[in-house]
Amino acid sequence: MTSRPETGTRVVVVGFGPAAHRLIENLARRGFPGRITVFGEEPRPAYDRVALTSYLQGRSAEDLTCPVPDGVTLRLGRRVAGIDRVNRTVVTDAGQAEPYDVLVLATGSAPFVPPVPGRDLPGCFVYRTIDDLDAIREAAGRAGSGVVVGGGLLGLEAADALRGLGLGTHIVEMGDRLMPRQVDEGGGAVLRGHVEALGLTVHTGTGVRAIEPGPDGRAARLVTSQGGAIEAGVVVFSAGIRPRDELARHCGLDVGERGGIVVDAGMRTSDEHVYAVGECALAGGIVYGLAGPCFTQAEVAADRIMGGTASFEGADVSTRLKLLGVEVAQFGAMSGALDVTYLDPVAGVYKKLFVSDDAMTLLGGICVGDATPYDTLLPFVGKALPGSPSDLLFPGAGATIEVPDDAQVCSCNNVSKGRVRTAVAEAGLTDVQGVKDCTRAGTTCGSCVPMLRRILAESGVDVGRGLCEHFALSRAELFEIVLVRGITTFSRLVAEHGTGRGCDVCKPVVASILASLGNGHILDGEQAALQDTNDHFLANIQKNGTYSVVPRVPGGEITPDKLIVIGEVARDFGLYTKITGGQRIDLLGARVEQLPAVWARLVAAGFESGHAYGKALRTVKSCVGSTWCRYGVQDSAGLAVALELRYRGLRSPHKLKAAVSGCARECAEARSKDFGIIATERGWNLYVGGNGGFTPRHADLLVADLPADELVRVIDRFLMFYVRTADRLQRTSAWIEGLEGGLDHLRAVVLDDSLGICADLEAQMERHVASYVDEWRAAIEDPDKLRRFVSFVNAPGTPDPSIVFETERDQIRPVPVVLEGVRV
Amino acid sequence: MTTPAETHATAENGTWTRVCRHADLTAERGVAALVGRHQVAVFLTFDGGLYALGNRDPYSGAHVMSRGIVGTRNGEPCVASPMHKQVFSLVTGACVDDPAVVVPTYPIRVNDETVEVSVA
Structure with a gap:
């Protein structure tokens, strides 16, 4: 022809x-x-x-x-x-x-229908034609819930349809994530969060064993490959096409x-x-x-x-769609020599670019929750990047890509870049909230907020949220990068996402993130160089350069024998002792070279690190509770011990304090803690976000009357959500106040799983609990870690001659230092 | 506190003192050394640079500079005092945010895998 x-x-x-x-x-x-x-x-x-x-x-x-x-x-x-x-x-x-x-x-x-028993039962459908839809609609009228087999693009369409028909909807996907052909693991997790937030139930890594009929002979439940059952009167197969x-x-x-x-x-x-x-x-x-x-x-x-010579040379399968209200886009390649990821778990935005090994050529990208890079970068696939990969994904960091004024930045509300720019200039807006109020941009799905931030920055507004000169990223953003990319060293992180060699601000932050995610002992390898002096010597530095030692006393409960050991150690090393506010004992005045010997004694007696030196869980204070107290209604001391042992060693954005009171009289002062628990007749009330310090704040009631096991689950989620998303040195009180949506949002996340991350949070906490080891025991058993505990590298037996004590109230105290000519 | 003579001491005026093996140093951490009556903080940076500063933190009077976090400020190697986090240049000894406050710097070298400093 x-x-x-x-x-x-x-x-x-x-x-x-x-x-x-x-x-x-x-x-x-x-x-x-x-x-x-x-x-x-x-x-x-x-x-x-x-x-x-x-x-x-x-x-x-x-x-x-x-x-x-x-x-x-x-x-x-x-x-x-x-x-x-x-x-x-x-x-x-x-x-x-x-x-x-x-x-x-x-x-x-x-549509491919897997050859499982029951697949032909009345109530089983495919999603392809108008007739299929008529039949599904008819069946939905008598079913309460439905299940879609297949979590790909069409499966999510079908799930959206079932949801629209008022069915409680499940999605069963054989792969480990939704839309495996369009997104990678990280994108799949974010997508899942969106889908679950809509009330759909997602079962990944799950196959179908059979569809079983009810008494009426119609499909009644789906039996999964693991043997579980999902009740569903409507089953839609959408597991690919043939x-x-x-x-x-x-x-x-x-x-x-x-x-x-x-x-x-x-x-x-x-x-x-x-x-x-x-x-x-x-x-x-x-x-x-x-x-x-x-x-x-x-x-x-x-x-x-028609006699022509046109030919089909393959096609770009880039996709940009909005499913269940979530923007998903994939363009170009789904892998590359290097990749750069942006993840905002709160907004549910995931963006990833794949670039060539010299980071010069754009190979492809994945977007979930915000497809803006698709719009701006699709023309650049296979070509030189219009900016550094991180700049393109992290617009606040001074992206160089030119977005024209007529480009739509908020597709939900049809707001152009020019409109935002004009609003910023004319109304003198200084933050994202102002832009939202003024233009409605960013008020619906929120996916364009990074772009709004960038327009603000381009307009000369300082929207700095970077940690320091080495990272233009917030702690939460760094955390997600480290988590998603599996980064285990500062060197890699700063090489790929920062500049220079770090400082006393970003290094402890990265050290804390690495520790939160479980990367071995904090003094292992390169991690040791990231630690603040307190973490580096596993003790708290004092004004004269000596350190204090605080063994863990879980719940403030201690045996007489252990009390005696603390007394003997303090006496033998000449240390000053004081009872702390967290119901333990502080031993002060130890020189750096004394620390290993002090701890050898303490560890031998069964003590372990109290992490008083770390941005970590400190203590869980308690009253004696119902065991002794005539007013107590629950065993507060027992719970405090259990909680302290569960969360000990957890590195966090700032220190974490907790308490458990055995009745409403609140002798443990739980409401001044990051998480405080107060016993009720029916269980435990959980309060969060309390604080002493500069800005005292009573903790807010998060949830009431929980049994102990559920209480622990909620605390797991709360703590890990905080660990993931708080700023550097931000206590839970400020964190909660800064959360968009505040306490209600926090409740939605940790109680209703609105972001679909609770399983992850719990798993992360389980990993922490399972991998806990006593840092001091590990240190005294490792000669390499002990090398640092010397006064002078060339005179390890010589104490620092500048450290001098005098006596006050029968104990040592540092001799005050005279500072000459220094402006302090 | 410091005098120009201390800050700009050169090896010609003093003698080299062996401090430790190069292998004893950890990148981006410091060690303290006792050289005569002087306490010296010795640092190895990520790119292999060696620096020696006075170990006394002028803001607190404690001899703790060797225990600070090593990093960069605008590309210049620096250490932050572990006491109150003032940042000092490893090159000049000057406090980055308050250049009038300076800790002494000392010549340092590697001789046959041994680190040596010179304190006049």
Whole structure:
């Protein structure tokens, strides 16, 4: 078919979906002189399958139907049963024959239904046609819940539809994440958070064993590969598609090993009179399941039929869509030599760029929750990056990419960059909230907030949230980077996401993040160089350069024998002792070279580090509780000991203090703590965000009357959410006050799992608990760690001569230092 | 506190004192050494640079500079006092935020894998 078609040329199209429609529409528009006959097995003409879900939201089938060009003969509700290539005739299942000069196969695909028992029960569906949707809608009327098998793009569409029909909706996905073909693990986690926040239940890593009927013989539950059961009166299979190539197979056309009718670049099959387009075609070894490439194939085939030479050279499968209200985009490659990630778990935004090994060329990207990089960067795929990768993802850091004024920055509210810029200039806005109030940008899904921040920065507003000159990122952002990228060293982090070699601000932050995520002993390898002096010597520095020692006394409960050991150690090393506010004993005045010997004695007696030196859990203070107290209603001391042992060693943005009171009289002062627990007749009340210090604050009631096991679960979540998202040196009180949505938001996250991260938070805490080791015991058993505990590297036995004590109230005290000529 | 003579001491005026093996140093951490009556803080930076400062923190009077966090300020190697976090240049000994306050710097070298400092 290299010459123009003659009058009377007969084109027969088998299948009438969007690709077939595009083909005949194209032929008609170009004045095809022959006859066109289309066989469709559905009773209606082609319709917009991409917008299928809108049918359930009220659009009529007519609305969705594509207009049929004049002069095309439609044979609808007919199924083609065979192709006679010798006589160039197709035959329908009713025995009608239709001769052709050119045959186009556009038979599309069929949803893959895994061969599980019960898959044919009434109540089981696929999600492909308007008839399918009618049947699902009918079945939904008598079901309370539904399950979608498959968490890909179409599966989420189907889930959205079930949710729209008022069903409690589950998604079962064999892979480890939703939309595995569009997003990676990190993006999948964020996407899952969004989906779960809508009330859908996601089961990843889960297959289907069977669909079981209820007493009425209809599908009643899905049995998972793990043997669990999901009650569901509606089951929708959406686990991928299979090209419908049976006709081609039966008439001897070449098909791919895994299905699909083999075509050349002109969309021609192994028979020169037969073309194949759309989801049934295997073009360049690929079956395309997206509308865009299928349309291109149809246009190429139409051009060839018209005597042209167009060819299909493969297609960009970049995707940008909004499913369940969540923007998801994927463009270019899904891997690369280097990648850079931005993750905001609070806003639910995940963005990742893949770049070449020299970080100069953009290879591709993944976006969840905010597809702005797709819009700005798609034109740059395969080309030089318009800025450094991190700048492109972290717009606040001074991105260099030029976004024009007419570009839409907030798609929810249709606000352009120019509008925001003008508002910032004219109203003198100084922060994101101002921009939101003034323009409505960022008020709906919030995904453009980083862009708003960037526009503010471009307008000369200081929106600095960077940690220090070495990192233009907040602590929470660094935490997510370290978590998602699996970074274990400061060197890698600063090389990839920062500049210079760090300082006393960022290094302890990174040390804390690494410790929160469990990277071994804090003095292991390079980590040792990140530690503040207190963590470096596992003790608290005092004004004369000596250190204090605080053994852990869980819950403030201590045996007489242990009390005696503390007394003996203090006496033998000449230390000053004082009872602390956290119900333990501080031993002060130890020189750095004395610390190992002091701790050898303490460890031998069963003591361990109290982490008084760390931004970490300090103590869980308690009253004696119901065991002794005539007013107590619960065993507060027992709970305090258990909690202190559970959370000991947990590194956090700032110190963490806790207390447990055994009754409402509150003798343990729990409401002044980061987390405080007060016993009730029915269980425990949990208060969070209390503080003493500069700005005293009573803790807020988070949740009431919990049994102990649930209480622990909520505290796990609360602490890990704080550890992940708080700023450097931000106590829980300021953190809660700074949370957008405040205490209600915190409740939603840790009680209702609104971000879908609770399982992660709990798992992270479990890892912490399981990996805890006493830092001091590990130090005194490791000669390499002990090397640092010397007064002078060249005179390890000589005490620092400048450290001198005098006596006051029968104990030592440092001799005051005279500072000459120094402005303090 | 400090005098120019101390700050700009050169090896010609003094003798080299062996302090430790180079292998005893940890990148981006310091050690304290006793050289005569002087306490010296010796630092090894990430790029292999060696620096020697007075170990006394002029703001607190405690001899603790060797225990500070080593990093950079605008690319210049620095150490932060562990007491109240004032940052000092390892090159000049000057406090970055208060250049009038200076700790002494001392010549330092590696001789046959041994670190030596010179305190006049």
